[in-house]
Amino acid sequence: MPDRRDMPSLRDRLRGAAARSLCRLPAPLQIRLSRRPPVRIDGQTLDPTLQLLLAARPKGIRTPLTAGSPAEARRRFRRESLSVRGRATAIGAVRDLTVTGGAGPLRARHYAPASAGGAAPAPPLLVYYHGGGFMLGDLDTHDEVCRLLCLHGGQQVFSVEYRLTPEHPFPAAVEDAEAGFRWAQAHAGELGADPERVAVGGDSAGANLAAVVAQRTAHARPPAAQLLLYPPTDRVTARRSHELFDEGFFLSLADREAFSAHYFGTSAGEDDPHSSPLMAADLSRLPPALVVTAGFDVLRDEGEAYARALSEADTSCVLHCEPSLAHGFVQLTGVCPAAHRATVALARRWRSLLDGIPQPS
Structure with missing residues (x-):
């Protein structure tokens, strides 16, 4: 309870x-x-x-x-x-699971769309990491966005928790995120999903983890694709959006810096690609990506910089900005119609990206 x-x-x-x-x-x-x-x-x-x-x-x-x-x-x-999530979106099935993490069991939640019936192919599986600055959030705070991604993306979603800071500083969350992905990949068939289309995604801190997992596993059964919603990708560079949206739009620059201090401390340099994915020496041959940013967000510019860097490295990447929305909009779908429309649209855009990826013969 x-x-x-x-x-x-x-x-x-x-x-x-x-x-x-x-x-x-x-x-x-x-x-x-x-x-x-x-x-x-x-x-x-x-x-x-x-x-x-x-x-x-x-x-x-x-x-x-x-x-x-x-x-x-x-x-x-x-x-x-x-308090703002509203009525839960109905989907086929939801069940809670426990999986093996980097240092013990982790809570997870599996979302499945309603069965298409007949001989329909197995759907993709998105391993999702919640946002919250590596310090906040859980399965319940991000339950609705997972339901919307499941329903409107025609996919299964596997939301997995990770150890939170400051009790568990870097790299605990990275280890758990990778372990959660590997568990989902190994058990995709049992879950009724397509083992060849297991992807990673998340919002904010969760998007950072998804990007890092995509990099860490790039040469050994990598994710099929990566869904990065307003990702923090660069702890090094001061950017224009940091100044423009520092106050008054849900996430301040002070919040971002406090989260980083709690999580990374002195355990990771600002240019460590496991904390700043944009700093990776090689961004080529990574899984295709959909990067979504919000116009009124301190993280906007670094998310867009990561998308450009992926494209320049010949990694397939689609960048989409929601110019009228702010950081955290996928958690506001119950109270903001524009946020709901944007989340439904990104789920469909994401499924289109998955359907366009060539499958192994």
């Missing part, structure tokens, strides 16, 4: 209900209620629903994501995530 402190309180649930009501208002009224003109930065206009949601957040929820003890930060993140 989850600790009651980890579950949304009545106040949290009321806030979530209020947010879902606000998202149904006409855009002009949302802008008026936010008490500021439309937010335009770098030629992009923030989605009106997000503008209102950001303006309506209680002061206490604007605190840094890492504020308080790790346990307090996790509870706050979990409660807020669960």
